[in-house]
Amino acid sequence: MPVYDLPRAELESYLPDIGEPADFDAFWAKTLAETRAFDLNLTVTPVDTGLRLVDVFDVEFAGFGGHPIKAWLTRPAAAVAGAGPLPAVVEYNGYGGGRGLPHEHLGWASAGYVSLYMDTRGQGSQWGSGGDTPDPVGSGPAVPGFLTRGLLDPADHFYRRVFTDAVRAVEAVRAVDGVDPTRVAVTGGSQGGGITLAVAGLVPGLLAAMPDVPFGSHFRRAVDVADTTPYTEITQYLSVHRGHADAAFRTLSYLDGVSFARRASAPALFSVALMDPICPPSTVYAAYNHYGALGGEPAKQLEVYPFNEHEGGAGHQFARQLHWLAELAGLAGLAGGGATPGHLEGNAR
Template sequence: MALFDLPLPELERYLPDLEEPADLDEFWAGTLAETRRFDLDVRRTPHDAGLTLVDVEDVTFAGFGGHPVKAWVTRPAGSATDGSSLPAVVEFLGYGGGRGRPHERLAWAAAGYVHLLMDTRGQGSRWGSGGDTPDPVGSGPHVPGVMTSGILDPADHYYRRLFTDGVRAVEAVRALPGVDPARVTVTGGSQGGGMTLAVAGLVDDLVAVMPDVPFLCHVPRAIALTDANPYHEIVTYLAVHRDHKAAALRTLSYLDGVHLGRRATAPTLFSVALRDPICPPSTVYAAYNHYGKLAGTRPDRSIEVYEFNEHEGGGGFQVDAQLRWLAGVLAR
């Protein structure tokens, strides 16, 4: 993929005007209050993954609507019972993926963190090793995928449920033994990066935020700029439902990572790939440049730029950067 978006100097200055719904905060406060009427109901089952240096638990907690959400929790062996109080990393997954197998993501536990990898309701069958969390909520007519599921009303949209699950994942990890609740970080790539920004805007006492090539940002520009799915699901829908544009864009404005990320208060490390056809660079920079603008004190921000990469972004190089950056944040 050739360079197709704005030149880097323009990206670094890119700060688009936003059409943020006036009742955004009220909408999300009501959503979370409704969900918190359900007990968090964290259930932990030891899981024999054949690993000796890492302990694994199969964890379930109550997400949106009290629906059960699965997660893997991995941590240094013995740290749940030895009096440790470890920092935790909550990770969200990319579009179509599920939590897979616990041995597939060991970097954070190996680095001394408690790692909660949240399964993604209704997904987990497009790549990876599968998911285990159903989405029991139905939808009106929509394009295959989740982008247009509930597209005519933010109260019905799929991502209202998934973002709420993400907030509850932070609450669940804080309820685990051996976790320091004051040192919780959220991270994820692509869809998981968009979720990271959403949760950062909805939870105001995180220690750090690490969105990697985030999806679900500056959605109106994204659907105008790329023909790639998942954004193209919206275009496909509107090509059929020609009179639904206003309602669809209104719904998506409640879910946009740019709008929610403006409310974040924790320091952040982003990544962007300048040849990314799925999450165009200007949509990532819109989120980065607006990040934390509504916080009382603007949080520290930094971004890793991968000039020659597409949606894979930095891959293992970005994990290296995250490990070093987060250690520095915690040391401060």
């Protein structure tokens, strides 16, 4: 589609006031404290996949409400690894997808990292190879999809649970034997990019954040501009529930990627596509331009794809990430990563 959002010069200086709630930090501190009252219950189980150059593990840990969350963990095989703890990358998937199959997530392990690919609760049936994590929490009336589940109260919203799961995923990988807990990065595209921003704003001490064409920022503008799902789920809901707009946007203000981005302290590599009809460029720039404002102004970069839609940079962006993250992780110039030989175990906390 043609460029439809703000001119690029305006995008580069776009710093909207999104109406952040005064108790944003208190809301999330309470949410995470309630979740951490549950044991992490981390299990890391070896899986025979037929892959010989990477080791694969089926991971489960306690997320929001103590609910079990699944993930795949892959890492360079002990037989081909060197010595020393490895940096790790936690990856979050796009809207409606699940963790799929482990051989679909080999890029980061091939580059010398421990890779944890988190399943998204309640998703995994719209595309890809499926998911394995139910969401045992219900909601009130909602449009098909996930954006309007719990739309009238931030405590009930679907993404409160998902973002909390994602924070616990970082805690889980940091508890895995052979991982350097000081070198953990987070990444994802679209919905995964939005989850990445949430984690970057909630978890201190991350090595890096790499949100690609992130979803879930500047909700008010996204609903006004986007004419395709998922944002139109909100439009459809409000077209039926005509008196719920104030409550809906109040709930979304606790989930907005711009607010999380403001609090982030890790170096960041973003991507944006200027013809993206799903995540309008202005919503991505809103998060990028605000990124780190309350987190010490960390280094940040934005890769711009002027002629792409929601696919963004795709494989080209991953190639960019590989080199950028290697510099931060201390892997640049190495022929391969290092890992401690032997059995991988989880240290539950």
